[in-house]
Amino acid sequence: MAGDIVEIVLRAVCVLAAFLVLPLLVGQTEHKVMAHMQGRLGPMEAGGFHGWAQLVADGIKFSQKEDIVPLAADKRVFRIAPALGIVSYLFALAVIPLGPHTVGADVPGSLVWVLAVGGIGTVGTLMAGWGSGNKYSLLGGLRTAAQLVSYELPLILACASFAIAAGSLSLVGIAHAWTPWWLLWQLPGALVFLVAATAELQRPPFDMPVADSELVMGPYTEYTGLRFALFLLAEYAGIVVMSLLLGVLYLGGWTGPFDHQIGWLWTLLKGAIFAVLIIWIRVAWPRLREDQLQRVAWLGLVPLALLQLAITAIGVVVTSR
């Protein structure tokens, strides 16, 4: 029993450590990759070597900022909102496998779990938008809600396609069932997943809810200091979760040469590919308009995801006869 408790604590601490380190790596990658794509240097001073400590410095700066809870805010809701995004992605990260046995929490229906806890973060953003008592925040919160429900659907359908292709609801099971044919067979689903994930993370070109030229900072307008930093942390943790998820579902996770020894490294590398892709998408496309955003989801991604579902299901039935 004592051994069990030690194991549970150790696993929880490892997940927490991954949750705190990986988003920083993605953030630093974004600084440098964006800078080079835009023909500039990015942070160079903090820490000496290519500004590696920039995000640490940012964190210290955030912790010293005055904390403001506006008089008009619904104060309890306003204060709790940042916690929900964090817990949501922490829960999701806990079940994503780096190797067949390298997984924080080994639960049978991990794919369904990830999709389910994703909703908690949405509630957090809505709480921030409503609780701030600010018109920018309210509009941003509503846009967030509309965007997240619209893009949740193609995301779920794409995930269902992967689950059907593997005949399993467990991320470990899906990665085990993966074959190189999936690169072609599941390509539309992977594209839908990538676009929908970018929108779920509210990253450009899908950043209507926080559009700075229209809504200042959307639901986060009234937030300052560490509370604001927690929302940022949740966003980058979201990139980590979505990238690793796509790496596991579409690229077979740990599958690769020498995967008995360095399988975890393959998973991280495959996740890194998608993280860089999500950053690249941000640099490459301008922001969509609110109505265009909804049309892309309902008339573009949903039909494409349903088509992928049909291709997958027919493929499974034909090959398993």
Place this chain on the structure above:
Amino acid sequence: MTGYLVLAGVGLAGALLFVAAMVARRLLAPRAPSLAKLTTYESGVDPVTGGWAQSHIRYVTYAFLYVVFAVDAVYLFPWALVLRDHRLGVVSLVEMGIFIAVLLVGLLHAARRGLLNWADSPQEGPRSSVAEPAGEKR
């Protein structure tokens, strides 16, 4: 079973992280509240009326559409596990095809009645302005 206990532990770790961050904020962040700082931010001018204003009904449509399709997704995941069964495979494929086709007809109907258009486009102004209240009631 250990898996779910670990998840509970992870949830606790998340709560602890939030509490630790809030304690750090309390210890490190300066506090000098003033009325100007605590006023709602509206681009530098004094806020007009309250922050909880009416908003566009359009957003509700998307919520409705989502509920319809999210319920459909609930059926998709168990289906993933029985599709390889020889007795259920083809039958369930046909059934699922009919089920999703019915939903798709609903989406096409919503799109045709202009529910997915954000603004009324000028060339079909009169038609969509007649169609929309009817669509919203439904």
